[in-house]
Amino acid sequence: MRQIFKLASYIASLFRNISIRTRLILFFVLLSSLPLIILGYISYNRSSNAVESKIEYFSSEIFAQSARNIRFTMDIIDLSCREFKMNDEAIVQIKKYRKDKDNLQDVKTDLNKILSAKFTNVTIKNCIGATIISEGEIIGNTVSYQALRNLDITEDDIAAAEEGKGNSVWVVERSKTNKQNYILVLNDIYDEITGSKLATMVVVLNENYFYEVYKLIDIKEASYLFIMNSEGMVISSNDAEQIPISHNYSNQEVVEKVRKQVEENSTENVQIIKGSVQSYIDNEKYIFCYSAIENTDWYIMGAIPFGYVTADSKAIGMAIFNVGTVIFILAILISLIISMSILSPLSKLEALMQQAKDGNLNIFIDDKFRDEISFLGSHFNEMLNNIRNLVSRVSNSSQQVLKSAGDVTGLSSTYLNSYEQVALSMAQIAQGASEQAENSQDTVAFVNKLSDDINKVEDNVKSTVEIVEHTKTLSENAMVAVDSLNKKSLQTGLVSEKIFDNINILNTDMKQIERVIKFIGSISEQTNLLALNATIEAARAGEAGRGFAIVADHIRKLAEQTREALNSISTVIRDIQEKTKVTASSANETQIIIKQQLEAVGHTDNSFKAILKAMDEIITYMGKYSESVNAILKSREETLDAINNISAVSQETAATVEEVAATTQDQITGIEELTKQSKLLNRMAQELNESISIFKL
Structure with a gap:
């Protein structure tokens, strides 16, 4: 206790080298402003963190719901494909062609009717059509001649359909003729009795097939919305000029961060389905929210400007700064008034002490107030x-x-x-x-x-x-x-x-x-x-x-x-x-x-x-x-x-x-x-x- 008292006395002695007016103003400003600064700093940090975390959380939830909507949109195509593969008449026509190639025109006519009932722009929005390929020959088609001519279905696409083993395989192809992007849904059709492959069905979708889902995402500041696979290739985008489809996403840092985050946080039994990472676009910081699309290696991504996330916290910080500035000015004014009330009578007392020092003891202080300085003047008169x-x-x-x-x-x-x-x-x-x-x-x-x-x-x-x-x-x-x-x-x-x-x-x-x-x-x-x-x-x-x-x-x-x-x-x-x-x-x-x-x-x-x-x-x-x-x-x-x-x-x-x-x-x-x-x-x-x-x- 004695050591603390000595330390306090030593610190107090250091302030004796500063004038009373300066000390009063300094300490009054500190006592009034310092708590406000600390409280404002803590409030700003906590509010910023809370706002940012909430916005990130709700954005991730929105994208998770959007991923479910995309999965639902994809399920519509998958369901139509399964219905076609379960259509007995369609299977009979395919077998008929495989048994006798001369029946090609009759088979085409019948299959086109069945396909037209399910895969057109009328039944499914942004659906261009569908085609059936068996033994390298198109035996059914609802795709327009121009689109079919521009579309080049390769052996790689047929091989990808085989890897699906009867399930839908979604790929993106870019036409070499008109540079148009198409979404292809590939399905192999098998004989239920023998299990042998009969044909490959290709459903052709417009690149804007998922555009309706983007409209449902209620984040006005989300300037970039797109779907990419785990390798970073863009499947779909709300702005093909900024984010080209069927190309690898230009910001590979985001791709690596998402892949690393998924690998680190996923286990054998639990697969991470949503999250967010941060990166820069044109020197501007963005938060990239993502959500995995079920049963695919696709992710729906959204880039939200970091300024949008921190706008509210900055507004809170500015309000705290303005209030602190007003209180700081008031503290200075009040400290000046209080210092004048103390220093004015002290100056008068100092002048009389100077006369007493020169030998004039025939002086008297007349102070009728009742503060400590008045008591000091009364004691000074008694001392003289x-x-x-x-x-x-x-x-x-x-x-x-x-x-x-x-x-x-x-x-x-x-x-x-x-x-x-x-x-x-x-x-x-x-x-x-x-x-x-x-x-x-x-x-x-x-x-x-x-x-x-x-x-x-x-x-x-x-x-x-x-x-x-x-x-x-x-x-x-x-x-x-x-x-x-x-x-x-x-x-x-x-x-x-x-x-x-x-x-x-x-x-x-x-x-x-x-x-x-x-x-x-x-x-x-x-x-x-x-x-x-x-x-x-x-x-x-x-x-x-x-x-x-x-x-x-x-x-x-x-x-x-x-x-x-x-x-x-x-x-x-x-x-x-x-x-x-x-x-x-x-x-x-x-x-x-x-x-x-x-x-x-x-x-x-x-x-x-x-x-x-x-x-x-x-x-x-x-x-x-x-x-x-x-x-x-x-x-x-x-x-x-x-x-x-x-x-x-x-x-x-x-x-x-x-x-x-x-x-x-x-x-x-x-x-x-x-x-x-x-x-x-x-x-x-x-x-x-x-x-x-x-x-x-």
Whole structure:
């Protein structure tokens, strides 16, 4: 909030450089005209947009209805064509011709009667006639000879009719002979039984066939009305000179915009049927409204001048401008009148203030009105009355001040001489006290240095004691560790002896196992020998000893497997014996090492006991040394206190003398300043008398 107030104050200060009259006129015009301008601008824009959108919408609706009317007009022809194709007599005549070409004249006569009943200018306005073509021959016709001669029905037209597959195909042809444009409605006629093509019917329409629809379009300003296909070719126009028929429309920008708008806004299920685009014709802006004609790729188009659409909104804008101009002029006139009512009394007040500035206080403002300026004049009169009274009192006071200032100047000179003598004496006393304080400070410095050295010795003694105590603690811990190591070494020795004994027992057992294996081996060899003898005996027995031979062979094989197993066991036992010997040797060496370790542990234990005893003696001596240092420190403190007392007394004396000297000097300075101020007061009193003398009371 404070920042906003500061910003407002700053902005207000900028306007102080502009006269009040200019400010009043400027702000009154702005406050009265600016809202109207903003409101008018918004109203103009909204009304313009609303009018333009409404006109575009209704124009699109009109063209949509016109598209339906054109579709209805086209349906009349389509319906007539379907009725003809459903006429049994006509179909019979066509088949009759196709069956026998010699019947051409009879067929023509009959078909011409049927065609004349439906396709003439009497039955359908602007219908020139119709013709039936079968196998390249005209077999029926109601078109005049001259028109038929000018009309050139090409193979492309016949092919277009085939693409319609029985539906009407609308095309525009331009005669090469008379340059006349014709609208052709092409229909193929099929046999309902076989489905084969019988003939092609061509209905010829005048280029003004859709002119009646253009008359129904109630847009007076729509200067261009025409029908074009999706490729931009003009099918029909209300002004063939401006928009030639059977030619591509000259403004291809409109064609592209319509095609693009239809493609962008159409979906697979929804086909855009109406809309509008904007373009220029001869540098004039137009709105082109279009609407698709059902079941064709045709669009009915209308070009409406943009000026016609914006005419009403421009009229509204002009009315707003005229009203705004009148209000602007009235605002200036009213602001001038109000500024004159303010500035006229202010000018009078300014002139009287100028007289008061020149010293004339004997003036008076006579303003009987009741606005703020009148109150300002009344306050100005009161201010002048107060100033007159003040000037009168100041004049009397200045005379008295002038007399008193002279007396003060004389007394201050006398006091100044006395205080200068006192200041000189105090300066000598202060110098002696300062020298004594400096000597005391030097002594204190030496004692403090000695005290610092003693404190360092004390700190070193404490550190040494702490290190010795820590070393003793470590020694005691080492003693405990050595004792534990000694016990573990004894236990290790006992375990090693047990291991050595177990290894010797294992070695003895392995030798017994070896003897058992040798015994089993001899039995296996004997079994093998017996099995061999049994095999020989069985062979001698012949067929009777065959079964015994088989048993003997199995026994021999088992004996061989036993021998192989015994060899493997012997190898393993020999390896175990070798490893047992190595383990026994290692165990024996371990016993020797353990004995040596026990001796070393004993020596270490004795060494730590000696160190521990020495540490106790060092701690005792360090305690006595610390007591001596503490006694020295106590003496140092007493000496330092005494010296500090002496130094403090000397410093207090010096400080007191300096304070007295400073006070004396301040008094001298004050007296000098008093003398100076009394002289200045005397001069100012004289100047005040001279200044007051210019006022007229």
